Amino acid sequence: MKRLGLARGLVAVATLAILAGACTGTASPGASGGGAKAYSIGFSNPGGVGNGWREAMLCSAKAEAVKTGEVTKVTIIHHDTDANGQLADIRSLIAQGVSAIIINPADPDALNPGIAEALAAKIPVVAVDASVTAPGAYNLSNDQVQYAYLGASWLFKALGGTGDVVYMRGIAGHPADTDRDTGFKKALSENPGIKVVKEVATKWDPATATTQINDILSSGLKFDGIWTSGVDSTIVDALKTAKHPFVPIVGADNAGFVNQLLNETGLKGAAVTNPPSVGGAGVKLATQILDGKPPSATTVHVTPELWDNTTDAGKASLKAAADPKINPLWPLGLTIKDWTDYSKDEVIACKGPGE
Amino acid sequence: MSAATEALGRRRVGVGEAVTSWIRRSPWIVALIGLLVVFFAITKMLVPNYGAPGVQALGISILPNALAAVAQAIVVISGGIDLSVGSMMALTSVVSAVLMKGQSDIFAVGVVLGTLALGVLLGAINGALIVATRVPDIVVTLAMSFVWAGVALLIIHTPGGGAAPWLMETIRGPLVSEWIPRGLVVLAVLVGAIWIPLRRSNLGLSLFAIGSNRLAAFRSGVPVDRMKIVSYALTGLFSSLAGLALTANTGNASPVPGPYTLESIAAIVLGGVSLAGGRGGVVGPILAVAVLYLIRIDLQFIGINPNFGTVVQGVILIGVVMLGSFLALRRVRP
Numbered sequence: 001m002k003r004l005g006l007a008r009g010l011v012a013v014a015t016l017a018i019l020a021g022a023c024t025g026t027a028s029p030g031a032s033g034g035g036a037k038a039y040s041i042g043f044s045n046p047g048g049v050g051n052g053w054r055e056a057m058l059c060s061a062k063a064e065a066v067k068t069g070e071v072t073k074v075t076i077i078h079h080d081t082d083a084n085g086q087l088a089d090i091r092s093l094i095a096q097g098v099s100a101i102i103i104n105p106a107d108p109d110a111l112n113p114g115i116a117e118a119l120a121a122k123i124p125v126v127a128v129d130a131s132v133t134a135p136g137a138y139n140l141s142n143d144q145v146q147y148a149y150l151g152a153s154w155l156f157k158a159l160g161g162t163g164d165v166v167y168m169r170g171i172a173g174h175p176a177d178t179d180r181d182t183g184f185k186k187a188l189s190e191n192p193g194i195k196v197v198k199e200v201a202t203k204w205d206p207a208t209a210t211t212q213i214n215d216i217l218s219s220g221l222k223f224d225g226i227w228t229s230g231v232d233s234t235i236v237d238a239l240k241t242a243k244h245p246f247v248p249i250v251g252a253d254n255a256g257f258v259n260q261l262l263n264e265t266g267l268k269g270a271a272v273t274n275p276p277s278v279g280g281a282g283v284k285l286a287t288q289i290l291d292g293k294p295p296s297a298t299t300v301h302v303t304p305e306l307w308d309n310t311t312d313a314g315k316a317s318l319k320a321a322a323d324p325k326i327n328p329l330w331p332l333g334l335t336i337k338d339w340t341d342y343s344k345d346e347v348i349a350c351k352g353p354g355e
Numbered sequence: 356m357s358a359a360t361e362a363l364g365r366r367r368v369g370v371g372e373a374v375t376s377w378i379r380r381s382p383w384i385v386a387l388i389g390l391l392v393v394f395f396a397i398t399k400m401l402v403p404n405y406g407a408p409g410v411q412a413l414g415i416s417i418l419p420n421a422l423a424a425v426a427q428a429i430v431v432i433s434g435g436i437d438l439s440v441g442s443m444m445a446l447t448s449v450v451s452a453v454l455m456k457g458q459s460d461i462f463a464v465g466v467v468l469g470t471l472a473l474g475v476l477l478g479a480i481n482g483a484l485i486v487a488t489r490v491p492d493i494v495v496t497l498a499m500s501f502v503w504a505g506v507a508l509l510i511i512h513t514p515g516g517g518a519a520p521w522l523m524e525t526i527r528g529p530l531v532s533e534w535i536p537r538g539l540v541v542l543a544v545l546v547g548a549i550w551i552p553l554r555r556s557n558l559g560l561s562l563f564a565i566g567s568n569r570l571a572a573f574r575s576g577v578p579v580d581r582m583k584i585v586s587y588a589l590t591g592l593f594s595s596l597a598g599l600a601l602t603a604n605t606g607n608a609s610p611v612p613g614p615y616t617l618e619s620i621a622a623i624v625l626g627g628v629s630l631a632g633g634r635g636g637v638v639g640p641i642l643a644v645a646v647l648y649l650i651r652i653d654l655q656f657i658g659i660n661p662n663f664g665t666v667v668q669g670v671i672l673i674g675v676v677m678l679g680s681f682l683a684l685r686r687v688r689p
Contacts, residue, residue, distance in 0.1 A: 077655055079665075082613050083514060083605045088416035092652045095409030096402050107514050110605035113527065121408065173513035173609065 037070040039100065039290055041283055042093035045078045046086040046106040047171065051204050052254065052329030053230060054078070054104070057129065057279035060334065061102065062352030063342035064280030068287045074352045083110035090114035094121055100286035102279070104129045108175040124289045128282040130175035131299070138289070140282050140300040142274050144176045147304040148183030148229075151250035151272040153190070154306055155225050158248040158268060162193035163224030166216060168209060170229040172201045180229060197223055206234045206329070213238040223247065230274065232257040233328060236267065253307065256328030258318050261309040270308035271318065275333030278302065280340040280347070302336055383627035383679070387642040394649035401656040407533040414536020415526055417644050419444070419600040420618055421542055424626065424640035425550065426593030427619035433586035434566035434632030435485070438496040440594050441616035442503035443477050445609065447598030449507045452516025452608035463519030471595050477503060478591020482584035500616065507610040514609040522603045542641065545596060550637050553589075562586050567633025621668070622647060625675050 043061055048054035058076055065071035075098060077089045083106045091114055093101050101118055105111055105127050115125045115134035124138065131139040155165065167184065170177040188194060198216055202209035209231040216223075217238065225248045228235055232251025239246060249269040251257045261269050281302075288294060307321065308314035321332045325348065334347045378385050398405050423440050430437045451470040455463050485495045526538045553559045561582045564572035573579045597615065602608050619640075626643035628635030647668060654664035 075655065075658060078660070082609050082611065083607075084419065084601050084609070084613060087604060088412070089655075091412035091416055092409075092655060095405055095412045095652070096656055097404045107605070107607070107609075110514060110607050110609075113523070113604070113606065117408075173515075178513075 038072045040073040040098045042098035042101045043076045044089040044103045046081045053276050056276035056330045059350035060277045060280035061283050063346045064283040067341040083107040087114045100124045102126045102282040105132045126282045128278040138298050143301040144179035145183040148180035150306045152184045152187035154270045155250045156191040156194050164197040166223045166226045167196045167199040168228045169201045170204045202231045210234050217242045236260050253332045255326040273305045273333050277336045277340045411536040414538035417648050418538040419597045421641045421644045422597035423615045423619040424622035424644050425637045426590045428623045428628050428637045428640045430590040432566050433562045435492040437590050439500035441612040442500040443594035444598040445612040446503045446507040447595040448601040448608040449510050452602045456517035474591040474595020475588045479588040482587030486580045516608045518602050518606045526603050
């Protein structure tokens with residue numbers, strides 16, 4: 001009787017095996033292309049599922065991979081996890097034998113063991129959006145210190161150098177958030193009349209940020225300006241819903257926010273550029289390294305710009321950037337000069353090699 | 356000489372019989388090993404160059420999850436459930452990383468022992484609260500999961516701290532052969548040194564007894580309340596080992612709990628531990644963690660969205676549990 005149970009168990013396993021085998025038979029990709037160069041790129045993004053910026057970053061990587069003509073496959077691991085989970089992702093990309101790994105790092109130091117293992121296996125690693133401290137890894141990102149400094153300086157100037165500010169950060173511990181904090185604090189030290197009356201971590205999640213601003217509004221806290229780390233249009237929406245008068249606000253170059261800056265009467269604000277196309281630029285950098293033509297420095301910084309709606313030059317930049325085709329939660333900086341080769345339509349289509 | 360051959364022959368028969376009888380007693384484990392082999396084969400099919408580095412990645416990646424699954428298995432076998440495993444991991448990881456940062460190797464040994472003691476204490480508090488208040492396990496441990504996670508965030512807001520190099524080296528890389536990851540060796544040593552002697556002792560018997568039938572255990576003279584606290588303390592101990600594995604893996608600690616609680620429950624269910632208590636072991640859950648890991652990376656290799664991957668995992672889990680209860684039903688019938 002017991003033996004019968006065991007036999008059933010084994011039959012069940014065998015059935016599963018056949019089923020699984022059948023599944024993989026249909027799903028296995030035609031990996032190797034005909035050309036001499038057939039790189040496969042692994043991309044690990046450990047957070048921001050549902051965040052337009054992260055989605056755009058991954059689409060940019062796919063579109064650039066197609067344009068290089070040297071990449072046959074992009075394996076994207078995109079889920080909300082911590083540094084420990086991202087380490088597991090990096091290790092599974094190494095086990096898969098990808099040619100290069102691109103990461104949006106969850107932590108500047110914690111991934112170093114996995115990065116070292118990749119480099120030991122001759123797999124170059126490019127960190128985009130934020131930096132890692134591992135020796136030998138390439139860092140390609142927006143200058144996040146400057147990003148925060150530009151926006152905060154504009155805001156403090158718009159307030160005339162005195163006032164109470166709400167400081168809405170990103171993910172606590174994320175290297176980009178830490179760098180932005182450095183830039184924000186630098187601007188703060190230059191404006192002694194400014195006081196931070198509330199500091200929150202939005203996790204770059206629109207839903208979290210909405211709850212936080214509603215809590216602030218209902219607490220009756222008095223504030224004269226808001227600095228956001230990129231979750232911006234939802235804050236403007238919350239102010240409108242609560243019938244709270246607009247205060248000067250700083251955000252990123254997200255389509256919805258730029259639209260509000262151009263069309264909401266009485267809203268004063270500035271958008272600071274933070275191109276998600278670092279994803280595509282990372283792919284280009286990785287293929288350059290694989291081709292044996294690495295850049296001279298291991299750190300590549302993109303310089304951010306500030307577009308405000310209080311000057312004519314700023315308004316012109318906002319108008320030039322606005323594009324109704326783009327999802328309101330997506331950023332507008334979908335290309336970077338010299339670093340991306342695809343068109344705006346191609347990144348919106350979001351198709352990788354072989355898709 | 357003939358006597359020696361005879362003895363050898365007899366021993367061989369003895370071993371063979373032991374193996375067959377073990378196989379008959381543990382069809383679930385055999386099925387899981389079969390499943391593991393199947394998924395290794397699938398992985399090899401998907402990625403022809405999957406080999407030693409992949410096995411090493413598996414060894415180190417599953418270590419925290421496997422220890423969390425062992426922690427959960429012990430308390431569920433004893434008739435409870437602990438929803439604070441992930442939070443206890445975060446708290447013990449944070450405490451160990453903060454204390455270890457910039458300290459000597461010797462001091463780090465003290466920190467590791469202290470962290471394990473902290474794990475036992477956290478678990479014992481969980482158990483004592485359940486015994487003292489008579490509030491259901493699931494409610495107490497859910498509430499305590501917020502408490503432990505909150506304490507971790509009070510200690511550090513952002514990932515930080517450090518780890519002693521020897522601790523990081525303990526779980527990283529291979530041992531002797533490139534096919535034997537240190538992470539798996541550490542896991543085997545920990546389970547072998549703590550769980551196996553425990554299971555064979557009266558204490559282990561009592562844990563199974565209170566999980567299987569609390570009243571009968573009480574009537575047989577088992578100190579039911581004390582055993583409940585002991586079972587939670589053991590879960591705390593393994594949770595702190597899992598927390599140390601997190602610290603050792605990344606070299607620092609995050610105060611935000613990872614997805615370990617629910618994954619530990621998934622692993623014990625797939626690993627053949629009865630949620631009603633009294634039945635199961637820790638080998639099944641460890642194998643289940645490895646199977647779930649392989650399923651996840653296979654889905655990555657195929658290129659399925661990892662968020663859809665969790666859906667697939669859930670479906671597989673329900674399927675396995677249904678299959679298990681179906682087989683159990685068939686076995687009960689004459």
